[in-house]
Amino acid sequence: MEKAKINAYQLFVLIVLFELGSALMVPLAIEAKQDAWLVILIGMGGGLFLYLIYYSLYYYYPDIPSTEYVQKIMGTTLGRIIAFFYVVYFVYLAARVLRNFGEMLVTFAYPETPLFVINALLIVLVIYTVRKGIEVLSRTGEFLFVFMSFLLISASILVVVGGIIDSNNLRPILADGIQPVMKTVLMHNLYFPFGEVVVFTMILPYLNRSEKAKRTGLMAIGLCGLILSLITAVNISVLGVSLVSRSQYPLLSTIQTVEVAGFLERLDVYFVLAVVIGVFVKIAVFFYVAMEGAANLFAVKESARLVVPIGVVILILSIAVASNFSEFFQEEHRFVHFYVHLPFQVIIPIFLLIIAFFKNRKKSKG
Amino acid sequence: MKRRWMFLFLMLISLLFLSGCWSKKELPELAIISAVGIDKNEEGKFVKTHQFINPNNVAGGLQGGGGGQGPSVSVYTSTGDNILEAHFRASTKVSRRLYHSHANLLVISEEVAREEGIQDILDAFERDPEIRTTMTIVIAKGRKAGDIITSLTSIDRIPAEKVNKTLETTEKMFGEHIKVSIQESISILESSGRELVITGFRQKGDSEKGKKLENIQNSELDATLEADGLAIFKEGKLIDWFHDEDARGVVWILDKVKETNVNIDWEKKKDAIAYQVIRQKTKVSADVKNGKPAITIHVRAEGDIREVVVPVDLTDPKVIANIEKGLGKEIEKELKDSINLAQKNKSDIFGFGETVQRSYPDAWRKMKNNWHDVTFPDLKVNVKVEAFIRRTGLRTNSYLSQMEINR
Numbered sequence: 100m101e102k103a104k105i106n107a108y109q110l111f112v113l114i115v116l117f118e119l120g121s122a123l124m125v126p127l128a129i130e131a132k133q134d135a136w137l138v139i140l141i142g143m144g145g146g147l148f149l150y151l152i153y154y155s156l157y158y159y160y161p162d163i164p165s166t167e168y169v170q171k172i173m174g175t176t177l178g179r180i181i182a183f184f185y186v187v188y189f190v191y192l193a194a195r196v197l198r199n200f201g202e203m204l205v206t207f208a209y210p211e212t213p214l215f216v217i218n219a220l221l222i223v224l225v226i227y228t229v230r231k232g233i234e235v236l237s238r239t240g241e242f243l244f245v246f247m248s249f250l251l252i253s254a255s256i257l258v259v260v261g262g263i264i265d266s267n268n269l270r271p272i273l274a275d276g277i278q279p280v281m282k283t284v285l286m287h288n289l290y291f292p293f294g295e296v297v298v299f300t301m302i303l304p305y306l307n308r309s310e311k312a313k314r315t316g317l318m319a320i321g322l323c324g325l326i327l328s329l330i331t332a333v334n335i336s337v338l339g340v341s342l343v344s345r346s347q348y349p350l351l352s353t354i355q356t357v358e359v360a361g362f363l364e365r366l367d368v369y370f371v372l373a374v375v376i377g378v379f380v381k382i383a384v385f386f387y388v389a390m391e392g393a394a395n396l397f398a399v400k401e402s403a404r405l406v407v408p409i410g411v412v413i414l415i416l417s418i419a420v421a422s423n424f425s426e427f428f429q430e431e432h433r434f435v436h437f438y439v440h441l442p443f444q445v446i447i448p449i450f451l452l453i454i455a456f457f458k459n460r461k462k463s464k465g
Numbered sequence: 466m467k468r469r470w471m472f473l474f475l476m477l478i479s480l481l482f483l484s485g486c487w488s489k490k491e492l493p494e495l496a497i498i499s500a501v502g503i504d505k506n507e508e509g510k511f512v513k514t515h516q517f518i519n520p521n522n523v524a525g526g527l528q529g530g531g532g533g534q535g536p537s538v539s540v541y542t543s544t545g546d547n548i549l550e551a552h553f554r555a556s557t558k559v560s561r562r563l564y565h566s567h568a569n570l571l572v573i574s575e576e577v578a579r580e581e582g583i584q585d586i587l588d589a590f591e592r593d594p595e596i597r598t599t600m601t602i603v604i605a606k607g608r609k610a611g612d613i614i615t616s617l618t619s620i621d622r623i624p625a626e627k628v629n630k631t632l633e634t635t636e637k638m639f640g641e642h643i644k645v646s647i648q649e650s651i652s653i654l655e656s657s658g659r660e661l662v663i664t665g666f667r668q669k670g671d672s673e674k675g676k677k678l679e680n681i682q683n684s685e686l687d688a689t690l691e692a693d694g695l696a697i698f699k700e701g702k703l704i705d706w707f708h709d710e711d712a713r714g715v716v717w718i719l720d721k722v723k724e725t726n727v728n729i730d731w732e733k734k735k736d737a738i739a740y741q742v743i744r745q746k747t748k749v750s751a752d753v754k755n756g757k758p759a760i761t762i763h764v765r766a767e768g769d770i771r772e773v774v775v776p777v778d779l780t781d782p783k784v785i786a787n788i789e790k791g792l793g794k795e796i797e798k799e800l801k802d803s804i805n806l807a808q809k810n811k812s813d814i815f816g817f818g819e820t821v822q823r824s825y826p827d828a829w830r831k832m833k834n835n836w837h838d839v840t841f842p843d844l845k846v847n848v849k850v851e852a853f854i855r856r857t858g859l860r861t862n863s864y865l866s867q868m869e870i871n872r
Contacts, residue, residue, distance in 0.1 A: 207594045267823060274826035339652040356599060356648065363595075 101402060107311040109237035112244040114319035120381030121196050122292040124203055124374050126332050127342045131161045131268050131283040138283045138331040143324025144292025152448050157303045157312060161453045165300035166392040172454050185393040188443050189298060193385035194416035200378040201423050203348060215248055223271045226410040229387045231402050233305055236383055250373045258333055268336045276428045290440030297444045301388035302361050478558035496561035499552040499576055500570035500625035502610030503586055505577050510544045513551035514611040516625060523622050536678050540615045548589035565872060567594045570625040571602045574610040589648050598648040601629055604696045606665035608705035616668050616675035616688050629667060630692060635692055640725035641712045642692045657833050658818020661698035667691055700814040713802025718762060718815045720747040727793045731775050739772035740792055751821040752829040760817050764796060764850040770857040776866040779857045800848050808842045843862055
């Protein structure tokens with residue numbers, strides 16, 4: 100762990116930008132058709148619950164990151180194995196986000212530029228930031244958050260003023276009952292994007308006032324849930340369910356539909372800026388925790404020395420992870436959400452919490 | 466020393482990345498497409514007609530002859546087995562890179578729309594990141610799409626602009642045509658409870674003359690473009706045209722009418738009173754009783770009296786109330802006529818199916834499959850129209866009233 104401290108506001112900003120990150124880009128929860136916004140709200144509830152689990156673990160071990168307390172809870176050998184898998188998990192997710200971002204730029208703006216070049220440019224930037232440590236990353240986050248708020252607020256105004264919202268597209272509500280909604284929550288939405296806050300188990304120890312961790316995290320997740328739910332509702336009401344479900348990037352299509360006063364149109368840059376900000380923070384956070392975890396695990400004194408090797412691994416993994424976009428997308432939906440996210444975000448933390456609870460009870464009694 | 470080398474290295478790297486862009490497209494290397502037309506030739510291949518803007522000849526044109534000597538647009542055609550092939554084949558004729566981002570008009574010929582349907586055409590337009598799906602679609606009525614594309618226009622120098630602006634203006638002022646974009650068309654094509662309506666455009670006059678620059682040097686053009694009728698689709702194929710009041714009925718039920726004029730008869734004189742709608746709101750709601758759907762349309766229109774050709778006492782509130790009643794009936798008749806015509810065509814262009822689906826998703830699931838062919842043609846539709854007269858212009862009674870008194 101490096102010697103650094105971040106304050107509660109910086110943590111809030113990091114969580115918000117991290118959660119919005121790639122979730123702004125892709126169609127969220129569209130399996131539930133016009134009830135997608137509801138799925139996201141329920142998913143947010145689940146996310147708040149998951150955060151409480153992570154927070155409880157932090158409460159028991161406020162000074163060490165999760166890769167370290169795993170070893171205290173499970174014993175050194177087993178703990179190290181689990182911590183190692185977490186590091187791999189973070190690297191893998193960073194690579195997936197990077198790939199998703201690169202695919203977006205290639206599809207939409209740079210059809211002739213190789214994916215590798217786009218991914219490499221972004222990872223160079225992330226390497227630079229991560230090398231500077233968590234404090235710089237959080238301050239960058241604070242700065243970008245202002246931009247992001249401006250983009251979101253002005254884009255909402257433009258969409259509303261443009262008169263393209265047709266709320267009829269959101270009806271009927273719960274046409275097939277609550278079942279498909281809950282299924283989508285449990286299969287996808289709980290894990291992406293909400294469950295991904297599991298990475299903050301690695302960052303919470305840097306918080307300067309630990310009593311603020313609970314409130315800040317819950318507020319950040321709540322805000323993201325509302326924003327994402329609203330964006331999904333707007334996407335569906337502007338484009339209609341079927342178009343959203345066929346879109347690679349529904350928010351982009353929504354923004355492209357905006358035409359205000361005959362000259363405020365073709366606002367694609369809004370989408371690209373928002374996504375670049377979000378994705379940058381998301382990859383940087385994944386990258387940073389993977390680096391810290393690895394340094395901790397392999398007893399590397401100066402964690403910044405790992406930055407280039409891990410960066411290269413993320414870059415190459417982002418290219419190798421799938422051979423085309425359909426494969427990438429299907430993998431995400433059929434495999435990653437349920438079989439990768441569920442154990443890392445829900446099962447292992449709950450398991451750890453139960454053991455931590457008994458261990459610490461014994462301690463306080465003794 | 467080491468720092469210095471690092472600095473130099475960074476400078477060189479920046480030079481590499483900042484000096485230009487990867488796929489740069491300089492303006493002089495682009496052929497900007499303003500409109501695209503789709504036809505089919507005898508061999509069954511797609512014929513794609515591109516209208517390119519000649520930037521030199523557009524600039525300053527409005528000031529009268531400030532621009533170049535040639536026409537403001539150039540047209541090239543190319544053929545292919547699908548849209549994309551036709552698109553790429555055009556590069557054998559055009560010296561510059563085809564640039565699609567500014568195209569805002571897609572013309573499809575009536576023949577293609579009738580025989581093949583439009584569903585095979587739109588995917589290429591939706592998928593391409595360079596093409597805007599907010600592009601307008603029109604049907605070339607009775608002619609080839611190429612004729613619409615090649616026709617030169619006055620006032621607005623770029624024909625694509627002319628078509629778009631005409632549609633916008635007439636939709637606002639007259640309400641018999643609607644502007645439909647690719648995106649809207651696709652979402653209607655996908656929907657099981659609604660069929661497509663697209664405005665037709667017609668070239669009036671000689672298409673050969675329309676291509677020539679002399680065409681726009683006359684005060685009355687030899688060949689003009691005008692919006693004419695609404696094309697009614699069923700399962701992506703054009704089946705019928707709606708004109709005049711029938712067309713307006715459709716636009717009205719879709720709640721797209723902003724301003725329009727309605728004439729009613731008065732004391733045996735035909736179309737004696739002209740009423741201008743200033744604002745209106747149409748609400749469509751659905752009811753399902755015993756598995757049988759019924760639709761209620763509620764129109765609330767406000768407007769002014771704009772023309773009277775009979776002596777009628779407009780100062781009397783009772784007379785106004787009577788006129789309002791007459792107007793309500795007239796509008797109701799118009800809407801019912803268009804509904805009947807659509808029911809005869811078995812094509813639910815009003816989206817009544819979608820309305821049922823929104824309010825009664827369970828009942829809809831049972832009707833969905835034979836909605837257009839069985840349920841819709843016998844659908845019971847109640848139309849309620851409330852028309853309000855707010856003002857009568859700068860005069861109260863017409864001079865005709867005074868003439869009658871003095872006679």
